[in-house]
Amino acid sequence: DADVTQTPRNRITKTGKRIMLECSQTKGHDRMYWYRQDPGLGLRLIYYSFDVKDINKGEISDGYSVSRQAQAKFSLSLESAIPNQTALYFCATSGGTGANVLTFGAGSRLTVL
């Protein structure tokens, strides 16, 4: 099983729908992140969390919310999806002896029509 698991891997939805992307990890890391990737723009940080009670906005948090349900689970929500939120979303973790090294999930491709 993958160390960082994202669900769903692919999702097509319509404008205005609520969408949740889920991330779970078995690495025991305390830090978790959500990134968004758009073609030609690299990855941009949406939110990050250093423990269950610590949630921080990243570079592009508008239109998104997150929940850290447990150390191992970090979910990203789009309350009312819009077409320009169509992108590839990555969850990542870091912690332990490699506290600064990111481990990424396989990505969730979201299309908003």
Place this chain on the structure above:
Amino acid sequence: GIQVEQSPPDLILQEGANSTLRCNFSDSVNNLQWFHQNPWGQLINLFYIPSGTKQNGRLSATTVATERYSLLYISSSQTTDSGVYFCAASGAGSYQLTFGKGTKLSVIP
């Protein structure tokens, strides 16, 4: 925040050739990482290298923090090296990694 620029944006190599990818950053860094995104989209960490030199097989990386750049060397390239290589950095006092736009590498047989 810190700015990260990568060059070249695209690179085509014959299998067996060597290459150097560059990452320039605008401020002192406390964290610098290189990643490879394969053609299926998976992101793999290659190096954590805020300073100094590291090697892993055919890949090596050097960061000269005082001159604000990092280099990724790929020797004897293989078709499986194809994909996009990203540099990401964060500055002093920040936990937010800023990614460059990547270098797309295509290795042809």
